Structures are given as structure tokens and as C-alpha cells.
Amino acid sequence: xxxxxxxxxxxxxxxxxxxxxxxxxxxxxxxxxxxxxxxxxxxxxxxxxxxxxxxxxxxxxxxxxxxxxxxxxxxxxxxxxxxxxxxxxxxxxxxxxxxxxxxxxxxxxxxxxxxxxxxxxxxxxxxxxxxxxxxxxxxxxxxxxxxxxxxxxxxxxxxxxxxxxxxxxxxxxxxxxxxxxxx
Numbered sequence: 485x486x487x488x489x490x491x492x493x494x495x496x497x498x499x500x501x502x503x504x505x506x507x508x509x510x511x512x513x514x515x516x517x518x519x520x521x522x523x524x525x526x527x528x529x530x531x532x533x534x535x536x537x538x539x540x541x542x543x544x545x546x547x548x549x550x551x552x553x554x555x556x557x558x559x560x561x562x563x564x565x566x567x568x569x570x571x572x573x574x575x576x577x578x579x580x581x582x583x584x585x586x587x588x589x590x591x592x593x594x595x596x597x598x599x600x601x602x603x604x605x606x607x608x609x610x611x612x613x614x615x616x617x618x619x620x621x622x623x624x625x626x627x628x629x630x631x632x633x634x635x636x637x638x639x640x641x642x643x644x645x646x647x648x649x650x651x652x653x654x655x656x657x658x659x660x661x662x663x664x665x666x667x
Contacts, residue, residue, distance in 0.1 A: 486531040488577035492585075493518065493525040497534070501527055504534040505564055509629045514539050514562075526581055528565075528574050536565035538578040540585065549622050550595065550644060557646070558586055560596040563605070575608050587649050594649060597624050597642035606643065614645035 493501075498515055502508040514525045522543045528536040541559040545551050550559070560582050565574045586594055596614065598605045600621060622644050625637040 488528045488530050488535060488572070488574045490526055490528045490577050490581040493527050493537070497527055501534045501537055504566055505537060507564070507629075509635070510562065510627075511537075524582075524585065526578055526585075528578050528581075530569050530572060530574060533569065534566070535569045535572075536563070536574045536578055538563040538582055540582050547597075547622050547624060549619060550597075553617065553619050554593075554595050554644075554646065557593050557595045558591055560594055563596075575605075576612065579608075579612055583647070583649055592649050593646060595644060595646045597622060597644050599624075600641045600643060609645050612647070614647045617644040617646050619644065 493515070495515065498511050502511045505511075511525070514523065517523050517539075518525050522541070524540040524542070526538050526540070527534065528538075538560060539562045541561050545554065545557075545559060560579065563575055563578060565578075583594060595617065596609065598609060621641050624640050624642045626640055628636045628638050630636055
């Protein structure tokens, strides 16, 4: 089986990934943010196919509780994998590439928000060593592009998870933040 290949986005790949993941507006926005050094967009390939993407947010969080409790911590956000290519290691490869990038650039921690109604994503992050931040859920806002080109901000309840990027001890590997109802 082919292993996922992940690298920072290149402008030449934008149209291909926007079509594959059906998200033109998102990729245009993240490319502009990347050019202003506000974050890094990563693309994953599975063989010749565009398989997924993730954005690393490097500026102040938009949510006040995250600003308060995790100031200056980079945020892994908008992880998406093509529906036909899920459960093939693409999401894991994307997260691990972001973590490697952060360590190479001197960061020792990363955070993310995952919707409370997304147990599959919660399981992935749990498996990768992310733990609940201990300050309850947060309301995040997803931007949904309407057919007329407008944008609607939709509130989402999210768990906030963090991961220290130092070496994980065996005890940390066996500790799960999610309850049995999410497995």
C-alpha cells in the first residue's frame, strides 16, 4: 500500500486540492494567510491523488478562552481528508508533519479544537497523544460558503486538545482524555 506523502502547499497545487476537496474559498483564504506568514498550509498525497490538507495557525487564536489559556500556542486546524481516502493514514501523516514542522521551528506545544459531534476525529487525536486542555468546551465558528458566494459563520461546540511536543512517556501513551462514549 502507498504511504501518504505530506509537504507544505505550493501555489501550483491549490486548484487541484480545491477541486479534490471541494473548498476553493478555504484554500484561497489560507494561501493569503500563508503569504502573510500567519500560518502554513500542508497538502497530503496518496500516490498521485490529492488526499488531504491541514492548516497550521500561527497567530493569536480567535476564540477568547483559547487566547487566555493557550497564548502563543500554534493551532492545528481544518484537517480534511478526501472521503474515499479516509482510514488510510492520511490524517495521521498530516498531523505528524505539522508536529515535526513545529519542533523544527522551536515550538514545544500545539493545540486544536475538535467538534463535540465528531468522535472519529476525536479518536484520531486521542491516538496521537492529544489531551483535553481542562477548561471545558469552546464555541468555535466554521465559515460555510453559500451557493451565492456569501459566507455564513456557523457556531460549533468544540473540545480543545493540546499536545506537548517533547518525548511522550509510555504512561502518557496509555492515558486517554475521551470517555468510552466517544470510542
